[in-house]
Amino acid sequence: MLYSFTISPKKLLTKFTTEIPSSQMAFSCANCGLCAHMCPRDIDFGAIFTASKKNYAEDKKVLKKYGYGGVIFHQKSSFSKLFSTTKKFTQGEYTHMAFMLDVR
DSSP states (O other), X not given: OHHHHOSSHHHHHHHHHHSOOOHHHHTTOOOOSHHXXXXXXXXXXXXXXXXXXXXXXXXXXXXXXXXXXXXXXXXXXXTSTTTOOHHHHHTXXXXXXXXXXXXX
């Protein structure tokens, strides 16, 4: 990912501090943690990229461009009867659920 945008981590960090990174650059990070693991200066590039993604998160066109349209749909619809088992959960058939998010 790094070499798609620059030649070194230092130059990448400079781009983030001197200009607004492109949405393409922001969403190129998969938050795998490899850069934080490898960085000798303990710079958390994952956190930097996440903050950059948050700047673009309000623009639904940008999110759809990078494949997050399905994620948004799932988060909004996953508690509908069609997409989930919440009815069985509230009726006591299930006692545990993996996660529950407020997506209203």
